[in-house]
Amino acid sequence: MALRTPLYETHVRLGGRIVEFGGWELPVQYSSIIDEHRAVRSAAGLFDVSHLGRVEFRGPGALDSLQGLSTNDVSRLDVGQAQYGLMLNERGGIVDDIFVYRRADHYLVVVNAATRAKDLVWMARHLTRTEMVDRTFESATLGLQGPAAVGLLSPHCDVDVAALKRNGHAEAIVAGVPMLIARTGYTGERGIELFPSVAVAPAVFDLLLGFEGVKPCGLGARDTLRLEAGNRLYGQDMDEDTNALEAGLDWVVDFEKGEFVGRDALIGVREQGGPRRQLVGFEMADRAVARHGAAVSSDGQTVGQVTSGSFAPSLERVIGFAFVPPSLAPIGTEIAIDVRGRPSPARVVDTPFYRRPRTIRTRGEGD
Numbered sequence: 265m266a267l268r269t270p271l272y273e274t275h276v277r278l279g280g281r282i283v284e285f286g287g288w289e290l291p292v293q294y295s296s297i298i299d300e301h302r303a304v305r306s307a308a309g310l311f312d313v314s315h316l317g318r319v320e321f322r323g324p325g326a327l328d329s330l331q332g333l334s335t336n337d338v339s340r341l342d343v344g345q346a347q348y349g350l351m352l353n354e355r356g357g358i359v360d361d362i363f364v365y366r367r368a369d370h371y372l373v374v375v376n377a378a379t380r381a382k383d384l385v386w387m388a389r390h391l392t393r394t395e396m397v398d399r400t401f402e403s404a405t406l407g408l409q410g411p412a413a414v415g416l417l418s419p420h421c422d423v424d425v426a427a428l429k430r431n432g433h434a435e436a437i438v439a440g441v442p443m444l445i446a447r448t449g450y451t452g453e454r455g456i457e458l459f460p461s462v463a464v465a466p467a468v469f470d471l472l473l474g475f476e477g478v479k480p481c482g483l484g485a486r487d488t489l490r491l492e493a494g495n496r497l498y499g500q501d502m503d504e505d506t507n508a509l510e511a512g513l514d515w516v517v518d519f520e521k522g523e524f525v526g527r528d529a530l531i532g533v534r535e536q537g538g539p540r541r542q543l544v545g546f547e548m549a550d551r552a553v554a555r556h557g558a559a560v561s562s563d564g565q566t567v568g569q570v571t572s573g574s575f576a577p578s579l580e581r582v583i584g585f586a587f588v589p590p591s592l593a594p595i596g597t598e599i600a601i602d603v604r605g606r607p608s609p610a611r612v613v614d615t616p617f618y619r620r621p622r623t624i625r626t627r628g629e630g631d
Contacts, residue, residue: 352526452493
């Protein structure tokens with residue numbers, strides 16, 4: 265039976281269309297995906313992402329354990345900072361992509377919903393002098409995302425939200441309720457993620473939804489927003505048979521920090537001339553929508569496969585990710601993608617597909 269977040273009844277009350285995703289019952293949309301998408305780009309949208317796993321690492325070995333699990337250098341985090349990273353298997357394949365938050369007396373690791381159970385087993389195998397506690401069912405995660413998000417939350421928070429830099433976080437009181445807040449998100453916009461307890465999550469959601477211009481948003485808009493922002497989706501754009509180099513995520517791999525699971529395998533890939541395929545962004549020449557699994561061809565020969573594809577509301581065109589041979593990865597390369605049995609023209613483009621407009625920032629506000 266699918267799990268439900270603390271906001272399930274709220275989603276039903278608001279008319280959300282419920283689907284199963286990653287073992288959870290979640291709203292895919294409330295109004296239209298395009299309207300919700302544009303609300304986030306123009307003002308603010310509110311997401312329930314409580315299905316994501318939240319795991320604490322405590323004890324004298326917590327840092328060493330995370331250094332061995334994550335591709336990124338967790339030792340560089342000060343209290344109040346977070347970073348994106350990957351967990352790899354011994355072959356260099358991606359077990360999951362993660363966010364690590366350094367808090368005052370422990371680390372919080374956020375993992376994907378569909379992989380939480382296997383991640384817990386995997387992480388437990390690589391712990392030394394560390395207590396690992398799954399807090400997924402004790403708290404919620406709400407995402408207030410969009411250019412207006414920081415300004416809307418600030419009057420209700422005892423922390424200078426605008427002073428939080430990208431990936432920064434702090435213990436805060438929001439409308440009288442203590443919780444962790446973080447300048448993190450998945451949409452390519454400025455925004456805040458809030459981590460209230462299960463007991464108060466519905467009330468906090470209703471408070472945020474009452475802010476001027478805020479729309480409730482579902483999984484559909486979250487997917488189109490993350491794709492425009494060039495963010496990978498685990499299970500589609502990467503998995504345990506995908507290594508970090510071919511996924512284009514070498515920027516979160518720190519080979520100099522020391523040993524971590526999968527490091528030797530990635531070094532081997534580099535020494536053998538690099539990955540044999542590469543994840544690239546593409547743009548369709550017409551409105552044909554390339555879907556996950558569609559064949560990519562060049563000169564009439566199948567050379568790769570689409571991992572993600574969608575109409576991009578902010579760009580008014582169809583975009584996506586696909587694996588292709590390195591020879592076809594340069595920007596501007598012409599390819600064809602199978603859409604309903606016919607090859608449709610496309611070209612390789614730079615990512616992220618969407619970059620938010622530069623704006624005047626308030627004091628201390630970071631990206």
